[in-house]
Amino acid sequence: MTSYEQSTELEEDFIDDSDNQIILADERYRIIGDILCEAYEPGKEKWTLSDMLDKVFLHKYLGIPIFLVIMWAMFHFTFQASVVFMVIIQNSFNWLGDLVSQIPIPWLASLLSNGIIAGVGFILSFVPPVFFLYLAISILEDTGYLSRAAFVMDRMMVKMGLHGRSFIPLLLGFGCSVAAVMAARTVEGRANRYTTILVSPLMSCAGRLPLYVLIAGIFFPTIAGTIVFLMYILGIVMAIIMASIFKKTLFEEETSPLLMELSMYQVPTLHGAVHHMWERGVLFLRQAGTYLLAGSIVIWVLSSFGPNGFGVPIQESFVSIVGQFVQPLFAPLGFDWRIVVALIFGFMAKEAVVQSLAIIYSVQSETAIAASLLANISPVTALALMVFVLLYVPCIATIGAIRSETDSWKWTALTISYQMVLAYLMAGLVVFLGGIFVG
Amino acid sequence: MDNGNGYRLTLLTAIIGLLYIVVGTIQEILFVIQYPVFGIPLDPIQALLLLVVGAVYLTGINHMRIKLEEGYAFVLVGSILAGLIFILQIIVIGTNALGWFLQLEDWSGWTIWQDITPSIWLFPFAMVLLIYAKTFDPLKTRHKEET
Numbered sequence: 001m002t003s004y005e006q007s008t009e010l011e012e013d014f015i016d017d018s019d020n021q022i023i024l025a026d027e028r029y030r031i032i033g034d035i036l037c038e039a040y041e042p043g044k045e046k047w048t049l050s051d052m053l054d055k056v057f058l059h060k061y062l063g064i065p066i067f068l069v070i071m072w073a074m075f076h077f078t079f080q081a082s083v084v085f086m087v088i089i090q091n092s093f094n095w096l097g098d099l100v101s102q103i104p105i106p107w108l109a110s111l112l113s114n115g116i117i118a119g120v121g122f123i124l125s126f127v128p129p130v131f132f133l134y135l136a137i138s139i140l141e142d143t144g145y146l147s148r149a150a151f152v153m154d155r156m157m158v159k160m161g162l163h164g165r166s167f168i169p170l171l172l173g174f175g176c177s178v179a180a181v182m183a184a185r186t187v188e189g190r191a192n193r194y195t196t197i198l199v200s201p202l203m204s205c206a207g208r209l210p211l212y213v214l215i216a217g218i219f220f221p222t223i224a225g226t227i228v229f230l231m232y233i234l235g236i237v238m239a240i241i242m243a244s245i246f247k248k249t250l251f252e253e254e255t256s257p258l259l260m261e262l263s264m265y266q267v268p269t270l271h272g273a274v275h276h277m278w279e280r281g282v283l284f285l286r287q288a289g290t291y292l293l294a295g296s297i298v299i300w301v302l303s304s305f306g307p308n309g310f311g312v313p314i315q316e317s318f319v320s321i322v323g324q325f326v327q328p329l330f331a332p333l334g335f336d337w338r339i340v341v342a343l344i345f346g347f348m349a350k351e352a353v354v355q356s357l358a359i360i361y362s363v364q365s366e367t368a369i370a371a372s373l374l375a376n377i378s379p380v381t382a383l384a385l386m387v388f389v390l391l392y393v394p395c396i397a398t399i400g401a402i403r404s405e406t407d408s409w410k411w412t413a414l415t416i417s418y419q420m421v422l423a424y425l426m427a428g429l430v431v432f433l434g435g436i437f438v439g
Numbered sequence: 440m441d442n443g444n445g446y447r448l449t450l451l452t453a454i455i456g457l458l459y460i461v462v463g464t465i466q467e468i469l470f471v472i473q474y475p476v477f478g479i480p481l482d483p484i485q486a487l488l489l490l491v492v493g494a495v496y497l498t499g500i501n502h503m504r505i506k507l508e509e510g511y512a513f514v515l516v517g518s519i520l521a522g523l524i525f526i527l528q529i530i531v532i533g534t535n536a537l538g539w540f541l542q543l544e545d546w547s548g549w550t551i552w553q554d555i556t557p558s559i560w561l562f563p564f565a566m567v568l569l570i571y572a573k574t575f576d577p578l579k580t581r582h583k584e585e586t
Contacts, residue, residue: 056516
């Protein structure tokens, strides 16, 4: 039997079994090795452009610093390039809000200006950073660098007892946590797969981006891009630390080498990158037009109505009653009841955190959200809020995906609980350190 | 390729690598002492990027001593990174200029000089190195040998 026939036979045996893909790849490379031993005569070394670039991008010591430079560039671009477009969109919605507030029916004027425009309109102003982030990810994917990033991180992850392949689903988590959880299927071994699922929600998804952009832009305007970048890095670091803890406590050690095919580097095309950006970004627009719109109306109703009916002061509204009931738990972190309410709504979707804050502040006063936040929270609390939103419970869609992928409520409950505790502790640490260094 | 040209490439790579390292270090020091200088804003992360670019160039020198073509890979990637942070800064200038042009409130006091960073004025040096290093491109050399 020739090597080719052996290879074809193996492929037929395993073609329907995704878990055996690694065995298939191992066997394929063994056969390639055998063929090369028989047919290849070593001659003068030939280099391709990909070989040259990999020599440096996959360098033992330079690989990770270069990865960090590229990541920083991605988030700096996301923030800095989008700011002006965000302001233009915000100004347009402010103008529209002023226009509809002239409607003579008070409840309708309030619903449209304080509810829908302040909520959905405000969240739509974050379309530029979300689209720019997806554009940057698409370009990195199309060049072939993203798979190299997994390879570069493999060394660090293996040192911590993890599987390098886990980094690919984690990278997908920059777009959406649901995609990251689903992609964990490709990770070899139950322990590795479950660990990846458990830590995937720690990777900062696009839904959290509006809050980072808002807070960093208001409280740290000169280094906003860097602050956003650091949030994403913190997500990666926490995911690696937690995965390492899980592997040492919940699962038996299970390590295997990372085997992946690295495609050749390519120059990305504008059409391809824009197409990928649109495919992913349109989901954000769809969310804004459907359940974020519904959420806006719910939040407006809860903010505008209280036990005494419509038009009560915000402190007597239903949303305030709920927020003030839960707020003492978050008092050590410096979060007031408005932030607590926003975090509760963030459980439905992370975009709703910013949306809720915008509506509550809009119903409360005529002041813009930026001025209201500056007046109500300190920079340290703002940073703690960013860290809390990065790490606290995944959104409801991600919880559904975790339940479906693990087929267990136990693992789902564990994910929610550990993330709450982790978020609280890390935000508390920010407040503690801020108290020491800033005062 | 003769040793003289190889020596010149190594020397040029070392100079440009050191230039990035020195400017990155100065930027870090200026941040620590909070002393802004024209063309070097107080940004510790941007300073780290310059240090990484410098480190890529300087690592290439070690490889050039063994095999010049391998060193070329480091010059190429160093220049890609230098180009990346340069283009990024150009985009920042472009969007800020748009805000200023549209007379948006936050950009009313903006001037182009605020956005001049080392990534901008160091980039021409990186380009000179890349253009000179093109002579040693192993892909081009191989192609010539084959034809």
